[in-house]
Amino acid sequence: MAASSVGKTLAGLALMAAFAAHSAEVSVAVAANFAAPMQQIAVQFQRDTGHKAVLSFGATGKFYAQIANGAPFGVLLAGDDATPEKTAREGLGNGATRFTYAIGRLVLWSKQAGYVDAEGKVLQQSDWRHIAVANPKLAPYGLAAVQTLDKLGLAAQVQPRVVTGENIGQTYQFAASGNAPLGFVALSQVMENGQLRQGSAWVVPATMHAPIRQDAIVLQRGEGNPAADALMQYLRGEKARAVIRAYGYDF
Incomplete structure (x- = not known):
């Protein structure tokens, strides 16, 4: 092997070692609604930063x-803004790190x-037996669904x-399996690259429920962890935001 090739190989190995x-x-x-985009972002994050x-x-x-x-979590990507605020107030997270990484759509x-028609009038029909709704006490999208039904006078x-x-x-699994012909789910679960993957949908107007602000926060266990700090910065970057937009979130 030529000396120049050996040098390049050694330099590459040294760079990889330093990166590791x-x-x-x-x-x-x-939050469960953010599973698909976050899986993509995590792959990009590790490739770009070396952190996992x-x-x-x-x-x-x-x-x-x-x-x-x-629980030994270092970062929380919540489905709401109230939970990160609560963790900060109770000393479980660093409030200075908190920011809105996405605004969800129901x-x-x-x-x-x-x-499903474009105005959600299917809700007023009587030929369906079940509708899937997330627990409003645990899941922000469930609360938004309840608020929507209240707004429509259909609760x-x-x-x-x-x-x-x-x-x-x-x-989503209840609706995707057909056990419930209808479901109030996150737009991110049925949309990819700006297109509905399958089925039919009514995107609920944002005025029908309280904003689904999804906040991130570094938790007590993540303080001083360079991977936690890097992830929070990465989520603000254009690469991550491009993925988030593709799944139908706002900012």
Whole structure:
């Protein structure tokens, strides 16, 4: 092998070693609605920074309970803004790091094409048996769904047919499996690259419910972790925001 090739190889190995030496890992609690975009972002994040984000997905309310009981998460990507504010107030997170990484959109969705009309009037029909809604006490999208039904004056009419999901991930599964012909889910779960993946949907106007502001915060366990700091910075960057936009979120 030529001396120049050997030199380039050694330089490359040295660069890789230096990159690995400065890499770190952070455990991230991610709201279920943000699972798909965050999986993409985590891959980009590791490739671009060398740091690794280890992801767990679930209901924001359940994550709060786990964090309060000492779960070793370093960063919380919540489905609301109230939970990160609460963690900061209680000393479980650093309030100075908190910011809104996305504003979620609620959608009434069916896996059946043509089933949901563009104005959501299907809710007033009586030929469907079940509708999937996330637990409003644990999941911000569930609360938004309840607020929407209240706004439409349909809460009492629809309630007997509600199938409650523990989180928005389970709620989507109820609708995707056909166990519920309708479901209030996150737009991000049924949209990719700006297009509805399948079925039919009514994107609920933002005026029908309180804004679904999704905040990120570095938790007590993540303080001083370079991977946690790098992830928070990365989420503000254009690469991450391009992914977030593609799944239908606002900022």
